[in-house]
Amino acid sequence: MGLTAEQLAQMIDHTLLKPESTQNKIQQLCEEALLYRFASVCINPIHTEYAAELLQGSSVKVCVVIGFPLGATLPEIKALETRAVIERGAQEVDMVMNVGAMRDQNLDLVRRDIEGVVDAAAGIPVKVILETGYLTDEQKRQACLICKDAHAAFVKTSTGFGPMGATPYDVRLMRETVGPSIGVKAAGGIKTFKDALRLIEAGADRIGSSSGVAIVEDFRWAQYSDAWSVPDKPCWTCPSRHASLNSLPKEVYLYYKQRCLTCPHRELNVFND
Numbered sequence: 001m002g003l004t005a006e007q008l009a010q011m012i013d014h015t016l017l018k019p020e021s022t023q024n025k026i027q028q029l030c031e032e033a034l035l036y037r038f039a040s041v042c043i044n045p046i047h048t049e050y051a052a053e054l055l056q057g058s059s060v061k062v063c064v065v066i067g068f069p070l071g072a073t074l075p076e077i078k079a080l081e082t083r084a085v086i087e088r089g090a091q092e093v094d095m096v097m098n099v100g101a102m103r104d105q106n107l108d109l110v111r112r113d114i115e116g117v118v119d120a121a122a123g124i125p126v127k128v129i130l131e132t133g134y135l136t137d138e139q140k141r142q143a144c145l146i147c148k149d150a151h152a153a154f155v156k157t158s159t160g161f162g163p164m165g166a167t168p169y170d171v172r173l174m175r176e177t178v179g180p181s182i183g184v185k186a187a188g189g190i191k192t193f194k195d196a197l198r199l200i201e202a203g204a205d206r207i208g209s210s211s212g213v214a215i216v217e218d219f220r221w222a223q224y225s226d227a228w229s230v231p232d233k234p235c236w237t238c239p240s241r242h243a244s245l246n247s248l249p250k251e252v253y254l255y256y257k258q259r260c261l262t263c264p265h266r267e268l269n270v271f272n273d
Contacts, residue, residue: 005220006037008196011205013063013185014212015042017160023050030054032213040092042208044068045085052089063092063127066117069161071096071131075113082120093117094127094185094208096159099134102143103249110143114150125153127185127206130174132157133164133239133248136255137173144177154206158188163247165189167239168202175203193219238263 014033016025026047033041033055040061043051051062064085067073073081075098082093095117101109118126128147132140147155155174157166165188174184186199187208193215196207209215240263243256 003197003200005216005223008193008200008219009036009038009212009216011200011207012036012038012196012212012215013040013042013187013206013208014038015160015187015208015210017042017044017065017068017210019044021047023047026050027054030060033060034058036213036216038212039206042094045081045088048085048088048090061091062089063094064090065159066093066095068094068096068129069159071099071129075109075116078113079116079120082117082126086121086124090124092125092127092153093121094129094156096129096131097143097147099131102130102135102139107142107146111146111150114147114152118151127154127156127183128152129156129159129187131159131162132167132170133162133242134252136252140170140173141177144174148178148182152182154183154185156185156187156206156208160188160208160210162188163244164239164242166195166199166204167242168198169239171199171202171204190215193222 014029016029026043029041030051038060040063041051042063042065045064048062048064055062066081067078078095085093098110098113114128130140130143144155155178157170158164166186171184171186178184183206184204185206185208186204190196190199190207190209191211196215199207240256240260243253245253
């Protein structure tokens with residue numbers, strides 16, 4: 001891939017979205033972002049002003065989540081929240097799409113919800129979180145095209161609070177759908193440099209992770225060995241591997257099950273119910 005550790009760091013949104021996060025933790029996050037020159041810190045709205053103060057004059061952006069983590073907020077509230085965080089120093093926003101509306105095929109509401117945030121952002125980049133674990137492939141494609149038409153800057157896989165995180169399969173699908181004109185951000189469950197590289201190879205140009213420091217440091221050491229570069233088996237990176245009836249809507253679970261059972265690699269089938 002020819003990627004350096006420094007280039008990898010500049011693709012990472014260094015993330016802290018836990019509800020119990022204190023100012024000390026936000027300070028640590030910002031200090032790490034400055035040291036490693038990450039693309040941004042991704043934080044909850046309440047910490048916007050403090051992070052903007054700590055990062056003032058640096059290349060590290062303040063990225064703030066909107067309608068997080070459920071996406072079920074009223075469209076006008078998402079727009080209001082967007083204006084409020086930008087006034088406090090946000091330079092990027094990651095909004096959660098109305099997932100239920102997409103599953104209902106209420107595409108007009110999905111579109112208005114996204115357009116309201118894009119308009120409120122007034123040129124600030126907007127990343128739209130699809131929460132792919134709740135959607136079929138066709139719904140993911142529909143959502144990506146709506147985001148593109150609404151002039152979002154990125155489509156993003158997951159909140160990290162949903163039933164699935166980022167997978168190369170979903171990133172590839174999203175990239176193929178939106179083409180090269182907008183970004184694809186992978187987020188959710190990205191813990192290692194190999195996770196990050198898989199997703200970048202699939203088409204991601206931004207990585208959201210709370211493990212940014214470990215990812216970059218481990219990648220530095222990996223330059224001295226080829227042992228980590230063994231090709232993955234297809235099922236290791238397939239979203240069907242993570243499908244669970246306990247966390248997914250039944251029809252989405254059955255969709256993944258059927259896809260797994262009819263896959264050319266079905267000898268590795270993970271479904272036994």
